[in-house]
Amino acid sequence: MARSTDVADLVTRARDGQARAVARLISLVEDASPLLRPVMAALVPYAGRATVIGLTGAPGVGKSTTTGAIVAAYRRAGRRVGVLAVDPSSPFSGGALLGDRIRMQDHALDPDVYIRSMASRGHLGGLAWATPQALRVLDAASCDVVLVETVGVGQSEVEVAGMADTTCVLLAPGMGDAVQAAKAGILEIGDVYAVNKADREGADTTVRELRHMISLGARRGPGDWRPPVVKTVATRAEGVEELVEALDAHRRWLVDSGTLVLRRRRRAAKEIEAITLTALRVRLGDLRGDDRLDELAALVVDGRLDPYAAADRLVDALTA
Numbered sequence: 001m002a003r004s005t006d007v008a009d010l011v012t013r014a015r016d017g018q019a020r021a022v023a024r025l026i027s028l029v030e031d032a033s034p035l036l037r038p039v040m041a042a043l044v045p046y047a048g049r050a051t052v053i054g055l056t057g058a059p060g061v062g063k064s065t066t067t068g069a070i071v072a073a074y075r076r077a078g079r080r081v082g083v084l085a086v087d088p089s090s091p092f093s094g095g096a097l098l099g100d101r102i103r104m105q106d107h108a109l110d111p112d113v114y115i116r117s118m119a120s121r122g123h124l125g126g127l128a129w130a131t132p133q134a135l136r137v138l139d140a141a142s143c144d145v146v147l148v149e150t151v152g153v154g155q156s157e158v159e160v161a162g163m164a165d166t167t168c169v170l171l172a173p174g175m176g177d178a179v180q181a182a183k184a185g186i187l188e189i190g191d192v193y194a195v196n197k198a199d200r201e202g203a204d205t206t207v208r209e210l211r212h213m214i215s216l217g218a219r220r221g222p223g224d225w226r227p228p229v230v231k232t233v234a235t236r237a238e239g240v241e242e243l244v245e246a247l248d249a250h251r252r253w254l255v256d257s258g259t260l261v262l263r264r265r266r267r268a269a270k271e272i273e274a275i276t277l278t279a280l281r282v283r284l285g286d287l288r289g290d291d292r293l294d295e296l297a298a299l300v301v302d303g304r305l306d307p308y309a310a311a312d313r314l315v316d317a318l319t320a
Ligand SMILES: Nc1nc2c(ncn2[C@@H]2O[C@H](COP(=O)(O)OP(=O)(O)OP(=O)(O)O)[C@@H](O)[C@H]2O)c(=O)[nH]1
Pocket: 057, 058, 059, 060, 061, 062, 063, 064, 065, 066, 096, 099, 103, 151, 152, 196, 197, 198, 199, 200, 232, 233, 234, 235, 236
C-alpha cells in the first residue's frame, strides 16, 4: 500500500510516461483505494487534454483488432496512445481480455503505448465510477489519445460509450445487423460507424442499410454531425486510415461546435453523481442497524408513516 506521501511522486512518474506508475494509479482506481482522493486532486491540473475514443460493438466484431490498427495509425502520426479495455459485465478479467493483450502485442514494447484491461471487481459503483477515473489517469499520463474498448453487450456498453468524446460503433456484415443495432439502441450512440470484416459477403448491403437507418434516425440540421459509415478489414488494416480520418473529423466538429465542452460537462455530472451515490450508499450501509432506521421502520409497520416519507427523513438525516 502506497503512503499518501507517495502520491505526488507517483503522479510525477506517470506524467513522465512511466508505465509502472500508470499501472499503480489505475490499480488504485480498481481497488477503490482511499488514496484516490489525493490522487484525483493531484491530477486536476493535467486533466482534459486527451481525446477519448470509445469502441463498442457485439462480441467478436473486431474491436480489439481495430483498436490495434488505430493505435498503429496514431503512432505513425507520433501520438502517444492509451488503451483501456473494460468489461462492464464481469467482475473478473476474463479470457477475452487476455486475448486482447495478445492482439495488442505489436505495441507491447512501444513506450508510447499504454494498454490496460480493467474489470470492476464488484466494488460499489462499478465501472460507471471507475472508468472516468482511469481515463483521468491516462489523460494525465500525457496520452494524446485514449481508446476505450468495451467488452460485453447490453446497457452497460451504452453507458461506457457515454464516457468517450467520440463513440465508434462496430458492426459486421450479416442479415439484419443494422436492425439488431437499432434494437440495441446503438444507432443513437455512434458518432462514427465501422462495418468491419468487409472481406466477408454482404458488407456493402450492411453499409447501405446502416446509412439508411441513420438517415431515418434523429433529425439533423445543417450544422449537425452526420455519423459516417466506414468499411474496414481490421486484420489487414484496410479502411483504417479512413476510419481515423472520420474520428479526427468528428473531433474537429466537437471542438468547433462547442459540443466537446457540453459532452464533458455531462460526463463530469455523471461521474459526480456516481461518486455521490456511492458515498450515500456507504453512509446508508453504516445506518443499517442504526436506531434511526429501526425507528422509521417501526413507524412504517405501525401504519404511522408511509415509506416515502420515511425515506425522506432518512435522506435528510444522511445529508445533514
Ligand atoms: N475476416 C475478418 N476477420 C476479422 C476482421 N477483424 C477481426 N477479425 C477476426 O475476428 C475475431 C475477433 O476479433 P477481435 O478483434 O478479438 O474482436 P472483439 O470485438 O475485440 O472481440 P471481444 O473483445 O471478444 O468482444 C478474430 O479472430 C479476428 O482475427 C476482419 O476485418 N475480417
